[in-house]
Amino acid sequence: MVILGDFNARFGNEIIPMIKQRFNEKVINDNGELLINTCSLNKLRINNTYFNHKDQYTFTFEGAQIPN
Template structure:
């Protein structure tokens, strides 16, 4: 994988780990740890200016005050980028966005469940002209015969 955003890691003890060659390192123009839950990285890749925002969102059952603070900060960071760059928002958004036919933000290929974090994420996307792309494409059903599912 060329780009990975880790939203949560667990490592016993102390230390570091070398994850191999970082071939896209030369494309990174800047990065900023915005908060313990947000990190922002700017890249210049194939002539495009891209900003990746790595997210570890608050849980859906978090206090409303804390959720408002988190989603306001996320919205602010997205609005600072504006229309000058392509934006990739990735990580653990703790959001269930449902599914909709003929919608500009949410696609039809998702589960039907919608939660409060999902509503908040949809609103941010609507305000900033963004789409939640993983719902616009049919996903393979991994429970189909022929696939191995590891249960722990």
């Protein structure tokens, strides 16, 4: 089973065996905690990345707005 989507989840870089690895950003939010709980209850895995990358390549961000 594969579930794809943008859940606005930030789930931290703490290792949780069989759920997620450490190569994520350090921040965790409420949606991240819900995603981790859902995955652990349903034996799912979070696959952001399993390799060490520079921070600029591990997550997306919103750029500066262009003035009118």
